[in-house]
Amino acid sequence: MKILLVCAGGFSTTMMMGAIKKVIAKSEKLKNEDFEPMEAIPVDRLPEKIGNFDIVLVGPQLGHKFDYVQEVAKENNKPSVLLSAEIYGAMDGATVLKQALVAHKRYHG
């Protein structure tokens, strides 16, 4: 599952990406290569990038733009998740990864 993280400048999602990668590396069940590539980008680049990924995670500071992200994701038939402020602030990679896995599974049945 290739994860695309989106925020305003791609800075704080890069941190979140680091947290998620750490969880994957630690986990024996999940393989690193299944999650390659993972990328954190500014929202402006979403339409150009989304094609190469399986799911879009959105930082809470872009809550006011989530409609737009959902629209683009839908056009590309990909699920998208708006991350909650509490989990994002704690940089809780494990919970975010769980959210991503669940959303992906639900979207594709």
Next chain:
Amino acid sequence: MGLFEKFESIIKKILVPIAEKIDKQPHLTAVKKGMVVLTPILLLGSMAYPLKTLKNIFANSQMVQDWFANNVYLIDLLIKFSLGFVGVYAVIAISYFLSERYKIYTVGAVTLSLFSFLVTVTNLNKDGSLDIKYFDSKGLFTAIFIALITVEIYKYFTDHKLVIKMPEGVPDFVSRSFELITPTAFIAIFFISLRYLVSSLSGGMLLPEVIMKVLAPAIGSMDNLFVVWFVIMLRLMFWFFGIHSAVLSPVLSPIFVQYLAENIAAKEAGLPLPHFATGGVFSAFVNFTGSGVTMGLVLAMLFGKTKRYKKVAQVSLIPGLFGINEPILFGGPVILNPILFIPFVLGSSLISLMPLALMKYGFLAKPFFDPPYLPLFFEGFLTGFDWKAPFIQIVQLILSFLVYYPFFKVLEKEELKSEAESKKIHEIFTQEDNDILEELELDF
């Protein structure tokens, strides 16, 4: 409903729709994206002055002096084609983003916009050479207008099928170029007429001169400390309601770009620098350790007594040194936290304003360099190469701690009360989600 909830719901009703509108507005979005593209150009232009100071640093080396005597034009070329052509790059970038958004033929739209700009802002000298003084930041606002207008005209022609359509079977690139004929003719006539009209009504002025005259009060307002204070508080208000302050950048960035270019030009000429508000200064001083100068809050949490806040502080510390503070804004949380409204919006705005006031009154060097994202202190130093900058930032840090500390104590007291009750992160997952998670048999 408590007083804060009332206040919150009122502000939210005002700010959130504004943010949404700005973010969805195609012209503003194109300007914002276009200004971001100028970043490397500005960085190149900023490099020129530090490069030239090498000559003074190596004053004793004959070799360096000789090199500069013969080759300084190389550095001048760097300036001329970066800062001296900022308007040209802006036209290209903005018309690209707007036509991309409209899903019309981008190369055609960009080419036409560039043509419109050139024909409107260039003067022909008597000897046939071109006078291109408005290619630089003096032509920036003109560049914005012309790019937007040209693309709009082009779109109108395409939407209303006012183009010459080739029959099916004609190769795509051929029919594309035929499509361009009618809008090109109209745009050429439009801008030549506009130029003629402006010139005859204004007694020989070019459009950029007129636009700068009209916009002068608005653009110049960012030299006023009260206006800048208001802007800083507005940004913080957006952040407080969880909206990235970049929504304001379509308005702010062009002014910042122009200010920086004017300061660099003044530095080159050995004149006093006119402006203190640039993108670099906002990034280094106003948003020192992140919007709201939150490092003081991070430190208060780090040395506090509660586990939760300690953990948030640990996550927030390192990114904060690089000016990134989403972890503390969302993790604290600062956002929508009524107790932190006063220190975050009011208190920190004054801490942000302090270095700018010092610049205005000459105690701190005004900026002529837009440094890239750098950790603590370096960025501030580089804006104006002033050794006082790091000390000012230490003062900002101490003030930040003092401003946030009493309010954090209130938070801490509440948290200590509720720390016994465990927080429930599981609320994110529904029962159905939990079933899926169980099926996945994750090991984390």
